[in-house]
Amino acid sequence: MSTDLLQRKLAKVFASFDVDQDGVIDELDITAMAQIWCDVYEVAPNSAEWRQIHGRAHAMWREMRGSTGADGIKRVTLSEWVEWGTKPDFPDFVENAAIPFSLAVFDVADKDRDGKITMPEMMAAQSKSGMSPEETQSAFDTLDTDRDGYVTGEQYAQAAREFYLSDDPNAPGNLIAGDL
Secondary structure (H helix, E strand, C coil), X not given: CCCHHHHHHHHHHHHHHCCCCCCEECHHHHHXXXXXXXXXXXXXXXXXXXXXXXXXXHHHHHHCCCEECCCCCEEEEHXXXXXXXXXXXXXXXXXXHHHXXXXXXXXXXXXXXXXXXXXXXXXXXXXXXXXXXXXXXXXXXXXXXXXXXXXXXXXXXXXXXXXXHCCCCCCHHHHCCCCC
């Protein structure tokens, strides 16, 4: 059984993956989500970065548990997603699919390729995902654990891991997607 906090976090992720907001995640949602991130960071179509983001998104889709309808199309409902979040294989999905996708987006946000992002780079993405400037600033300040004015890929991966998996209400990663 998952905690209320984990259920809220999983529901928030589900909502961000369900781009058309029809109550199910399907492959078109994942493609649209990948393209939104490419648009946010002005990634040229068919560039190496575009292929990396779309490739990681589709790898994540292939690893998601869902159900296949009579039409042969896989879909993931909110209840399936939240239930899967309690299963022993969900952390493997987070490590092998969700975090690599997040880091692919992180890499294109890192315009100067120094392995870290600034507050304005993080703001560009988070505002597009519906976070307020205040939520983004709070998340950035929390994730910037060494207070150097940057969030590294390692800090971001740890935050994503905490967001998906931690039931600790004080885990810094809880802020990565804004208020719960």
